[in-house]
Amino acid sequence: MDLKINGADHQVDVPDNMPLLWVVRDVIGLTGTKFGCGIAQCGACTVHLDGVAVRSCQLPVGAVGGRAITTIEGVGATPAGAKIQKAWLDLEVIQCGYCQPGQVMSAAALLAANPQPDDEAIDAAMAGNLCRCGTYVRIREGIKHAARA
Amino acid sequence: MPLAPDLSRRAILQGGGALVAGLLVAIELPWAAARADEPEPTGKRFNAFIHVAPDNTVTFTLPAVEMGQGAFTSQTQCLAEELDVALDKVMTVPAPPDQANYGSPALIVQATGGSTTTMAWSGPLRKAGATARAMLVAAAAARWQVDPASLTTENGVITHAPSGRTIAYGAVADAASRLTPPKDVPLKDPAHFRLIGKPVHRIDTPDKVTGKTVYGIDVMLPGMKFATLMASPVLGGKVGSVDQAQAMTVPGVRQVVVLDDLVAVVADNTWAAMQGLNALAIEWAPGSNAGLDQAQLWAGLEKAAQGPGVTAKKEGDAPAKLKDGTLFEQSYELPYLAHAPMEMTNCVVHVHDGGCEVWTGTQVPGFAQAGAAKALGIPPEKVTIHNHMIGGGFGRRLEVDGVVKATRIAAHVDGPLKVIWSREEDIRQQLYRPLYNEHLKARVENGRITALHHRVTGGSVMARWLPVAFTNGVDSDAVEGAVDVPYAIGNRLVEYIRHESAVPVAFWRGVGPNGSIFSVECFIDLIARKTGSDPLDFRRAHLEKNPRALGVLNLVAEKAGWGTPAPPSPHGARRGRGIALMNAFGSFLAAIADVAVNDTGDVRVTRLVIAADVGQVVNPDTLEAQIQGGATFGLSTVLFDKITFAGGKVEQGNFNDYRILRIDEMPVIEAHVVPSKENMGGIGEPGTVVTQPAVANAVYAATGVQLTRMPIDRALIAKGA
Known part of the structure; x- marks a missing residue:
C-alpha cells in the first residue's frame, strides 16, 4: 500500500482495516500523533487528509486512498x-x-x-x-x- | 499531599541535610553511575544539579519531573538565575533514581507531587547555582590573579572590567570543579533577578508543538515488540483459563503471556496486539469481590463514619459547645475518581543480562526502579530507569503499578517490549481517589460559628504510600483542609477514621483538600443561607485574624461583582453565583462561579473568577496557566466525574462515560494574582480544589437545593424534582 505522508511516499505492508493511527505510529514511526481513546472521543489522534481534520484511530488505512496525509510533524x-x-x-x-x-x-x-x-x-x-x-x-x-x- | 506541619518541618530538615551534603561536597558524581544508559560527558559536574562542559554547554539535572505543570522551566529559572547563564544555553535532564541527591525536601522520597516543587526546590536549586557560580568566579580570579569581587558574570561569561578580560565558564570549569565548594554563598538580591519572577517562555513546549517530544508511549527501540493487556475485570480476580487459538491466527500476533491476574498479547504492532486480545477467550475466576457494588461501598463508608475517630486537631472544647444551642449538621460524600491523563498508562521494558531497562514517565523514579526490581527478584541497581516527559500525571504517575505489570510481562518476552493500556484498561485498572464521607456539625451564635466538629472518613493513601506520614492513626493529607481552616472559630475538633474497602486508592490532583475543603465551604454556605446571611459577609466575619484569606476573598468579590445577580444565560433560566475560599498547599485562593441550570438539571458554568495569593512567584505565566488548568480540571470533577462499581467491576471505561469538559462547555476564567512577598506556595492543585465548592454553592444559590453527594446529580435539581 502506498501512502503519502507529509509530502513523502511510504510503502507499507499492513491490513486494510488497520487504523491509520497505528500505521503512522508503529509502522512508519511518526509518534507525534497520539493514541488517546481509540473511539474518536478525544481527538489526540487528529491528522489531515487533503487538509481536512480526521480522527486517525477510527480511520482504516485502506480508506485513505490517494489523499495526502499530514501529521503534526509536517x-x-x-x-x-x-x-x-x-x-x-x-x-x-x-x-x-x-x-x-x-x-x-x-x-x-x-x-x-x-x-x-x-x-x-x-x-x-x-x-x-x-x-x-x-x-x-x-x-x-x-x-x-x-x-x- | 502536604504533610502534617511538624512532619513537614522534620522532613525539610532531614531532606535539607541530605541536599546540603550533596551540594557542598563537590562530589565528582560519576555520570555513568547516575545514568548507566548515557555516555559519560566531558566536562565537570559541580553538584547534583549542575554540569558545565568545555564547550560551555550547561546541563541541569532536575529533581522534579515535567508533566505539564511547568516544573522543568521553573527549576531551570532558579538554577540559571544564580548561575548567570542564558536559558537557551541550558540542557535539562530528569534526575535518575537517587534518593540521597534528589529526595524531595517536602515529600521525603524522590517524588514530584502535592504542589510542592517550587516550595521544596527553589531554595536548594538557587543555592546550588550560586555555589557553582562562586567556584567558577574563584577559578577565574586565581587564573588572572585578581580579587574575585572584581569579577562579574553574565550569560556564562566571567568579566574583569578593569582589564577588559573575559572568559567563558567552560574554560574554567575544570579548575573550578577542583575547588572546595564555599559555604553560605549569598543568594542574589531579588531586585537583580533576570529570570525569577519573570514570565519566561517554557523550555519544554517548542518540541511539544511539533510532535518531537518523546513521551514514554513514543519510545521506539530496535527489535521492539508491542503488547496490550487485560487484567481481571473484577477487582482482585484471577485468570481461570485462556484459549489462545484464535488470537494466534491474527496476523502480527507473536505470543500470549498468561499471568495469574492478567493476560497480555505480544505482537508486531499495537493494533495487532489489540486484535489478538479481542480474539482471546478468557475465563476469569472473579474471587471474593464479585458481589461488590457502589451502594454497598457508600453504605460501608457511612457506617464507618459513625465513629469513633482519631483526633487530628483539637482547639477549645467543641463537643461541649455542640450539646445545645443553634446547631447545624450535614455529611458530604465524594466519589472515587480516575486520573484519566491523556497519556494512558504505558511502559517499555527490556529484561536482559540479569538486569532490566525501563522507559517510562514517572513521578517516582525510585519507586519505579524498586517495583521493577521486585517483580524480577533482582537488586534495584540492576534496573535502569529512563524517565520521559509525562502526558499528564495528576497523581497517576505517583504509582508504579504499570511499571510492575509491564515488567512482569516483559520477563516472558525476548527483546524490548512496549506495553500500552487501552483507555478502558487505564480507567478500570488503576488506583482511585478515595471515597470520602465528611461529616460536619457546627454551633452558631450571634452570626458566627463558635464550634465546629469535622470528621473525615475514607481510605488512606498515606498509610501505604508514605507510612511515616500516617501517624497516630491520622492520614495527614486526608485531613489537611479540615485541620487548617482559614476561619477563626474557637472550638474545633477534627477527627479521622480510616476505612478501607477492596478498592485501591491513590493521590489525585487536589488530594485531601479536595474533599475537606469542599465540605467546609459547602457547609459554610448551608449555614449562611439557613441563617439568612450573605455567604461572603458570613465568611468575612470569621477572617479578622487572617489577612491573606480576607485579601483574596475581597479581591474575588470585587472582580466578580458579588452582590449582583449572575447574568442571563441561554443555558438555563435558573441562575446562581457561588463563592468559596481555601488555604492549602501554602496558598490562598478564592473563587466565584456563575452557573445556569436548565429544566432537566444540566448545569453550565458561565463564568469563573479566581483570586490567588501564592506568595513569591517564580513564573507568573505558569502560575496563571496552572490556575486556569486546575480550575478546568475541577469543573470536570464537580460536573461529571465518578467511578462506580457493579459486580466488582468499574462501570466507566472511556471518555464517553468518564467525561472531561470540552471547549464548548467552558466558562470564561479570570485569574487575579495578589502581589506577595510571602513564602512560596504551591499552585498545581489549588485551582482544582477551590473551583468545586464554588460551583456547588452556585448551584445551591440557583436551585435552592444543596447537593451533598458529588458529582452534581441532575435528577435532584431538575425542574419540579
Missing part, C-alpha cells in the same frame, strides 16, 4: 499550521502537551478553512479535542492570536 509546512504552532508558543498554550498534536491539527484545519473564526466556529471545530490539563482558555486565545497574525 503541519508546520502549511501556512495555517505554522501560524497555529507559533501562536501556541507565543501564548504558552501547552502544558503536558500530549493532546496538543491533535489540538494543533484541528486548529490548523479550522484556520485554513476559516481565517477569522469566531467563538462559535472555534467551539464547533475544537469540541472534539479533549485536554485533561485544561488548556482550553489558551487554545481559544491561541486560535484568535493566529488569526490576527
